[in-house]
Amino acid sequence: MNRPYNFSAGPAAIPEEVLQQAAAEMLDWHGSGMGVMEMSHRGKEFIAIYEQAESDLRALLAVPAHFKILFMQGGGIAENAIVPLNLSRAAAVDFVVTGSWSQKSRKEAQKYAAEVHTAATGEASNFTTLPDPASWQLSRGASYVHICSNETIHGIEFHALPDLKALGSDAPLVVDFSSHVASRPFDWSGVGLAFGGAQKNIGPAGLTIVIVREDLLGHALPACPSAFDYKIVADNQSMYNTPPTWGIYMAGLTFQWLLRQREGAGTEELAGVAAMEARNIAKARLLYDFIDASPFYVNKVAANCRSRMNIPFFLADESRNDAFLAGAKERGLLQLKGHKSVGGMRASIYNAMPLAGVQALVDYMRDFERSAA
Numbered sequence: 001m002n003r004p005y006n007f008s009a010g011p012a013a014i015p016e017e018v019l020q021q022a023a024a025e026m027l028d029w030h031g032s033g034m035g036v037m038e039m040s041h042r043g044k045e046f047i048a049i050y051e052q053a054e055s056d057l058r059a060l061l062a063v064p065a066h067f068k069i070l071f072m073q074g075g076g077i078a079e080n081a082i083v084p085l086n087l088s089r090a091a092a093v094d095f096v097v098t099g100s101w102s103q104k105s106r107k108e109a110q111k112y113a114a115e116v117h118t119a120a121t122g123e124a125s126n127f128t129t130l131p132d133p134a135s136w137q138l139s140r141g142a143s144y145v146h147i148c149s150n151e152t153i154h155g156i157e158f159h160a161l162p163d164l165k166a167l168g169s170d171a172p173l174v175v176d177f178s179s180h181v182a183s184r185p186f187d188w189s190g191v192g193l194a195f196g197g198a199q200k201n202i203g204p205a206g207l208t209i210v211i212v213r214e215d216l217l218g219h220a221l222p223a224c225p226s227a228f229d230y231k232i233v234a235d236n237q238s239m240y241n242t243p244p245t246w247g248i249y250m251a252g253l254t255f256q257w258l259l260r261q262r263e264g265a266g267t268e269e270l271a272g273v274a275a276m277e278a279r280n281i282a283k284a285r286l287l288y289d290f291i292d293a294s295p296f297y298v299n300k301v302a303a304n305c306r307s308r309m310n311i312p313f314f315l316a317d318e319s320r321n322d323a324f325l326a327g328a329k330e331r332g333l334l335q336l337k338g339h340k341s342v343g344g345m346r347a348s349i350y351n352a353m354p355l356a357g358v359q360a361l362v363d364y365m366r367d368f369e370r371s372a373a
């Protein structure tokens with residue numbers, strides 16, 4: 001059976017091999033007589049699943065030893081509160097606003113941080129450009145600088161993380177990497193914390209990944225709930241409360257799938273996240289090149305910050321939107337409707353989307369354009 005190509009922004013497609021393995025192990029994980037959802041999180045079976053997932057993620061993202069990996073719940077939106085509760089230390093925090101997600105994060109931080117300062121915003125361009133880091137107004141002594149490294153709704157991506165030291169700030173970066181984690185290598189050098197919900201590129205909804213520099217732990221505000229105090233979570237190997245066991249298991253299968261990926265051959269062979277990056281570059285180029293060459297479709301994001309993962313586009317004749325979506329569905333191309341705040345279409349092409357899926361979308365878009373002429 002060929003499954004349709006699923007362009008959902010999230011919860012999003014999961015690699016078929018991962019779904020098949022999970023299905024095969026659903027009733028009896030490795031001869032234990034139990035499904036993963038039925039196991040104690042403190043039993044040896046689940047501890048093995050947890051430890052493997054943690055070490056695979058550390059290897060995949062080349063997470064340095066002085067960072068803790070936490071498996072939490074609450075999603076990216078809960079982290080908008082949990083990060084300032086843990087890291088703001090009752091001082092100012094800086095935000096770079098590049099789209100809906102960083103805007104939302106800033107608003108939530110205002111409840112907890114003593115002072116929230118906007119260092120830069122792309123609002124004037126309707127979030128189609130990334131403010132040049134050289135123009136950011138970073139504050140002195142900020143506890144951290146928050147960015148969203150891939151804006152899922154507006155389709156904007158940082159292709160390199162900003163070098164805050166070069167901009168005169170000693171603050172650590174806090175990065176919301178929910179929607180492009182594991183799509184490319186990640187540079188930890190200026191980072192204090194990165195977080196992401198799993199449901200875009202890692203697995204099912206319900207698991208939140210937090211990777212935090214050890215020296216930032218232990219400074220939570222008194223009001224911080226114990227279950228959300230990173231130090232307590234870290235000291236208890238993410239088992240202070242019951243962790244999202246099924247999500248951790250599914251993420252673990254995805255990490256192993258990622259570690260198996262290869263692109264190229266011989267000395268040019270890339271593995272893991274680097275292989276995914278090569279594939280993701282090719283996928284994004286195919287779709288953007290087609291859109292840019294066509295008078296019928298448009299993407300409004302500046303070329304230097306276009307997302308490889310989330311590609312919003314518009315039909316020149318928006319009265320054809322419903323026909324476009326209905327025809328796409330008939331061809332097995334699902335969930336292409338744009339976010340309600342932006343409109344138009346959006347193709348989310350995370351790791352689980354093969355090049356063939358993007359090719360099928362481009363073929364359909366070409367046919368639709370011809371039929372509409």
Ligand SMILES: *Cc1c(COP(=O)(O)O)cnc(C)c1O
Binds near residue numbers: 010074101151197
């Ligand atoms: C999806 C998303 C979130 C929100 O995640 P929830 O799991 O709904 O809380 C936050 N940030 C970014 C960049 C996202 O794409």
